[in-house]
Amino acid sequence: MSDNNRKLSIEQAWFPRRVKPSPMETLREVLSALDEGRPVRQDAAAHLAAALRRFLSGDHDITANLGLRSGKGKRAQPSMERKAARDAHIRSIYQQMPGTRTERAKKTAALLGSPGVGGARTGEITEGDVMAHLAELHREHGSNLPRSWPHILRVVDAER
DSSP states (O other): OOHHHHHHHHHHHHSOOOOOOOHHHHHHHHHHHHHHTOOOOHHHHHHHHHHHHHHHTTOOOHHHHTTOOOOTTOOOHHHHHHHHHHHHHHHHHHHHSOSOHHHHHHHHHHHHHOSSSSTTSSSOOOOHHHHHHHHHHHHHHTTOSOOSHHHHHHHHHTTO
16 A cells, blocks of 8 residues: 555544535435434434525425425436336346247236236235235335336346
């Protein structure tokens, strides 16, 4: 290790740089503290207070005030997180299905396209994991689920 790297390591150990949390992390921290009845971190409280002051002074775009406005043409972070969670559930169901890629995708699409969860379907799948993922998907995403096997393959392949 060179002297410069050693000095940098020592400096970072003694004087760590605090990484500024994202606006979404800050908002989650505030909500968590309020839910739990504990004090809100000072930096999170300051962020929220500044956003509310701007709102009260006439800047009524609270999403932008909180720093949560996504760029033009981009999805909002909560929307991206929901889609990522949805896709993870779909991948879990897909991976537990027997057969070729296409067969597994067709079976997954059939499950996602079915109106009921559990005994309302014919050919009920009894594996607890699959049903748990399926129930969660229908509860969280309802009609916003892929219905075709090619779409299932796009979701599954997106992780690669």
